[in-house]
Amino acid sequence: MNSGEKAAMRDYFESLPVYSEFFDEAIDAIIASMDSGISAEKGKVLVELGATNKDFWFLKDGFLKEMYRSPYAKEDSLFNMIPPSSIFVNEDTLFANQRPQHYFTAYTSVEILRLKEADYLRLLQEYPVVMNLIYLSGTAEIQKSRRERLNMLRMNKTPDRIEWVQQQRRELYHIMDRITLAQYIGVSRASLYRAFEKNKKYQF
Amino acid sequence: MLSQKEVERLHYGLLSHMKLQGEVEVQAFSDLSDKFILRNVPDGHALWDLSSNSGDLHFILEGTFAEYLQRGSHSFILRFQRPGKFAFSEDLLLYSKHSDTFCKALSHAKVASLPSVHFQDALRQGGLGAKLMEALINLSMTEYRNTTYQMLQTSGTNRIQAALEQFPDLLHLIPRRELADYLGISRASLFRSLKEIGHE
Numbered sequence: 001m002n003s004g005e006k007a008a009m010r011d012y013f014e015s016l017p018v019y020s021e022f023f024d025e026a027i028d029a030i031i032a033s034m035d036s037g038i039s040a041e042k043g044k045v046l047v048e049l050g051a052t053n054k055d056f057w058f059l060k061d062g063f064l065k066e067m068y069r070s071p072y073a074k075e076d077s078l079f080n081m082i083p084p085s086s087i088f089v090n091e092d093t094l095f096a097n098q099r100p101q102h103y104f105t106a107y108t109s110v111e112i113l114r115l116k117e118a119d120y121l122r123l124l125q126e127y128p129v130v131m132n133l134i135y136l137s138g139t140a141e142i143q144k145s146r147r148e149r150l151n152m153l154r155m156n157k158t159p160d161r162i163e164w165v166q167q168q169r170r171e172l173y174h175i176m177d178r179i180t181l182a183q184y185i186g187v188s189r190a191s192l193y194r195a196f197e198k199n200k201k202y203q204f
Numbered sequence: 205m206l207s208q209k210e211v212e213r214l215h216y217g218l219l220s221h222m223k224l225q226g227e228v229e230v231q232a233f234s235d236l237s238d239k240f241i242l243r244n245v246p247d248g249h250a251l252w253d254l255s256s257n258s259g260d261l262h263f264i265l266e267g268t269f270a271e272y273l274q275r276g277s278h279s280f281i282l283r284f285q286r287p288g289k290f291a292f293s294e295d296l297l298l299y300s301k302h303s304d305t306f307c308k309a310l311s312h313a314k315v316a317s318l319p320s321v322h323f324q325d326a327l328r329q330g331g332l333g334a335k336l337m338e339a340l341i342n343l344s345m346t347e348y349r350n351t352t353y354q355m356l357q358t359s360g361t362n363r364i365q366a367a368l369e370q371f372p373d374l375l376h377l378i379p380r381r382e383l384a385d386y387l388g389i390s391r392a393s394l395f396r397s398l399k400e401i402g403h404e
Contacts, residue, residue: 091345091346091349128334136337140298188358188359
């Protein structure tokens with residue numbers, strides 16, 4: 001990895017609430033094991049996350065759409081938007097040994113780093129305590145974010161949901177087009193447009 | 205003390221989330237499951253609350269619980285916990301922080317509870333404890349994902365249908381006002397949608 005990629009990875013680990021200097025040796029070992037040079041142009045599906053892939057992926061630059069097949073929609077639907085400096089995985093494969101029900105497409109051009117499953121397992125043997133703490137802390141951040149978003153999805157007024165994204169997910173608010181925003185907050189396009197017409201402050 | 209049938213249900217629940225390898229893990233599993241204690245939770249009582257400071261692991265034998273997220277002076281139902289499933293405050297049990305959620309019984313309930321001290325002991329010993337922790341994280345993440353599927357449905361009718369698929373007895377568990385809040389729709393929309401799918 002080049003120095004910029006190493007720095008991005010290190011920044012991520014240092015941003016975790018559990019981080020302490022005690023982790024540095026393990027973090028250096030993780031960074032030394034990671035692959036780089038994986039990129040995708042806007043609109044492309046990340047084919048690297050295939051049916052059996054259990055690697056850990058780090059989105060260094062760009063935005064990803066996490067898509068799934070909803071039984072209630074004709075087309076595949078947006079499940080989540082992934083901003084830069086995020087970890088993402090094939091959850092179905094990693095957690096339940098099943099075929100992935102989600103896939104990732106590049107919303108902008110993206111650059112990605114990877115920690116292969118075999119390297120993760122080797123590092124887990126070498127640094128069991130620190131690796132478990134990092135895993136715990138990383139998932140805690142993902143859970144916190146999911147819980148807050150669920151809370152937003154329970155707001156029964158579209159303007160409240162838009163304002164939540166404006167305030168809590170500023171980076172996403174500025175990058176998402178209106179169709180993607182409507183999917184992200186779980187409202188119809190018509191409902192989103194009505195809210196925008198009523199309130200100029202939502203303008204991008 | 206748990207009955208033989210309850211122990212079997214607990215074992216089934218635990219083993220559906222993790223695979224044991226070798227005699228040492230089988231023995232550790234048996235020792236750990238012996239530490240679960242039976243607890244009755246009357247309707248409306250809390251399994252854990254915002255002031256709880258130890259995270260126990262609960263396996264639901266009977267009854268249903270709702271987990272609420274507290275935000276300011278308001279609380280919102282975050283998810284439901286039903287028989288045959290584990291319930292726990294992930295803040296307390298996994299992430300060792302103050303709980304942002306509380307959980308109360310929606311009907312008289314019976315749970316098998318592993319006190320926090322035994323869970324933490326198992327974690328310190330690694331092996332089975334580490335496996336259990338990973339299984340609980342995965343379980344929790346998957347549950348949030350499933351609930352998010354429901355909430356991403358743009359129509360009230362689809363939201364209700366998705367929620368009923370996950371919890372068929374939902375309509376009998378909570379008042380309509382709370383159900384509307386849980387689904388993120390107005391009460392008028394809830395009644396229209398229920399009528400549409402033949403439930404009112």
